[in-house]
Amino acid sequence: MFLIECPWCGRRDQGEFSCGGEAHIVRPASPDDLDDESWADYLFNRKNPKGVHLEQWVHIQGCGRWFNAARNTVSNKIVSVYKVGEEPPHPEKRKPVPESGQ
Amino acid sequence: MSDSTLLQSPLIELEKSGRFQWVGDTIELHQSPFMGHIRIRGDLSSPLFVEKIEQATALPLPASCGGVSFGEDLKIIWISPEEWLLVLSSESRVGSMIDRLKTRLEGEHIAFVDTSGGQTVIRVSGENAISLLSRGTTLDLHESQFLVGSSAQSILFGATVLIVRVNSNHSTPLFELYCRRSFADDLARRLIDSAQLIK
Numbered sequence: 001m002f003l004i005e006c007p008w009c010g011r012r013d014q015g016e017f018s019c020g021g022e023a024h025i026v027r028p029a030s031p032d033d034l035d036d037e038s039w040a041d042y043l044f045n046r047k048n049p050k051g052v053h054l055e056q057w058v059h060i061q062g063c064g065r066w067f068n069a070a071r072n073t074v075s076n077k078i079v080s081v082y083k084v085g086e087e088p089p090h091p092e093k094r095k096p097v098p099e100s101g102q
Numbered sequence: 103m104s105d106s107t108l109l110q111s112p113l114i115e116l117e118k119s120g121r122f123q124w125v126g127d128t129i130e131l132h133q134s135p136f137m138g139h140i141r142i143r144g145d146l147s148s149p150l151f152v153e154k155i156e157q158a159t160a161l162p163l164p165a166s167c168g169g170v171s172f173g174e175d176l177k178i179i180w181i182s183p184e185e186w187l188l189v190l191s192s193e194s195r196v197g198s199m200i201d202r203l204k205t206r207l208e209g210e211h212i213a214f215v216d217t218s219g220g221q222t223v224i225r226v227s228g229e230n231a232i233s234l235l236s237r238g239t240t241l242d243l244h245e246s247q248f249l250v251g252s253s254a255q256s257i258l259f260g261a262t263v264l265i266v267r268v269n270s271n272h273s274t275p276l277f278e279l280y281c282r283r284s285f286a287d288d289l290a291r292r293l294i295d296s297a298q299l300i301k
Binding site: 015062063 | 167
């Protein structure tokens with residue numbers, strides 16, 4: 001068990017939160033133009049890194065809000081949390097947007 | 103509003119007669135059923151929304167986590183950055199309050215939901231109230247961390263519970279636990295079981 005800092009409620013136990021998977025995945029602007037491989041990549045393929053990973057979390061048992069967290073997948077240390085719409089602290093960790101995307 | 107004679111307390115199974123209560127040497131549990139609960143949603147950055155809510159309730163709208171505004175027979179509890187729980191002393195007052203709020207905020211992007219039928223309040227008091235609640239939550243409930251007059255929504259004995267530390271005239275702490283009525287029976291039983299272990 002570890003503590004997660006909710007941007008609104010402060011430090012709370014992990015049990016109050018739920019993880020929503022990788023953050024900053026942008027839906028392609030025109031899916032019809034994508035080939036099967038790119039579409040499957042958008043739907044299914046995730047980074048699964050060893051190290052800092054940008055994730056979506058929700059404070060489901062508290063204020064119920066979604067936010068993003070940069071978590072080290074090896075040490076489980078939350079490097080930073082930031083609100084949805086804010087720039088991530090490690091932009092290089094973002095998943096690249098497919099060419100036909102926005 | 104439904105007729106109060108038709109209402110059944112969420113803790114009916116635990117009540118032998120009258121309202122639910124459990125009294126130990128250092129802990130007391132009581133239920134306050136049939137209170138009025140209104141979920142308010144709106145935009146805190148809208149001055150009109152804040153002003154009208156404050157006019158209608160005569161209470162300031164808490165702006166941050168843990169904030170509670172206490173009135174004589176109503177209170178407003180912060181739930182999330184755009185959601186509040188307005189608690190009234192009786193379910194029968196909910197209809198007129200929602201009407202009053204709606205009239206003042208007509209056309210605004212807001213929502214009022216009457217959740218009175220789905221929620222209940224269990225009051226925990228006594229000198230060992232903090233020890234009891236600490237057995238079921240990861241929150242630090244010590245007075246220096248969880249201030250008198252503040253609130254937090256968290257997990258208590260497995261249920262999602264909004265915990266409010268109420269100002270009380272007594273020297274012992276008093277907490278109000280807002281939970282869903284379907285969880286209330288389980289929560290009350292777990293509180294009683296744990297309270298019996300505390301000497």
